[in-house]
Amino acid sequence: MRRAPVLLSFALVALAAVVGLGGCSILHKRMPAPPAPAAPVADATPAVETIPFHTGVSSATVEKMAKQQGCTGGQGAGLITEPGPVEVYRMRCDSGKVFMARCELRQCKQM
Numbered sequence: 831m832r833r834a835p836v837l838l839s840f841a842l843v844a845l846a847a848v849v850g851l852g853g854c855s856i857l858h859k860r861m862p863a864p865p866a867p868a869a870p871v872a873d874a875t876p877a878v879e880t881i882p883f884h885t886g887v888s889s890a891t892v893e894k895m896a897k898q899q900g901c902t903g904g905q906g907a908g909l910i911t912e913p914g915p916v917e918v919y920r921m922r923c924d925s926g927k928v929f930m931a932r933c934e935l936r937q938c939k940q941m
Contacts, residue, residue, distance in 0.1 A: 883908040888933040892919040895940060896929040907931070 886909035893907045903924030911918045918941070921929045930941040 881908070881910055885909065886913060886917050886919060886933075888917060888931075888936055888938055889919065891936070891938050892921060892929075892931045892933070895931055895938060896921045896923070899929060899940070901925070901927065901929040 883905050885906070889907040889909065896902070896907065901921060901923035904922040907919040907921040907929075909917055910920045915935055917933045919931045919933065919938075923929055931938045932941050933939075
């Protein structure tokens with residue numbers, strides 16, 4: 831009766847040795863090279879998209895509205911949407927602020 835537990839423990843030790851030694855062959859295989867590091871980013875700030883300046887049918891109206899609000903200077907009121915029944919205009923003021931207006935069928939309101 832005592833022999834069975836001794837043989838069982840010997841079998842477990844032998845099995846552990848085989849499994850443990852079998853793992854050594856993994857070390858002799860060539861491991862794949864680690865991935866190359868990503869190229870460093872020169873500037874992390876996103877690029878700013880500039881909109882070309884275009885006048886619209888309501889540019890003069892928006893410029894007058896901006897002047898009433900104390901906004902003067904710059905190129906004037908530029909159209910930033912496609913021409914159509916609803917247009918949005920933008921004007922940069924000398925003070926650094928931006929004046930924007932939405933015009934629907936040439937009826938303009940400050941945004």
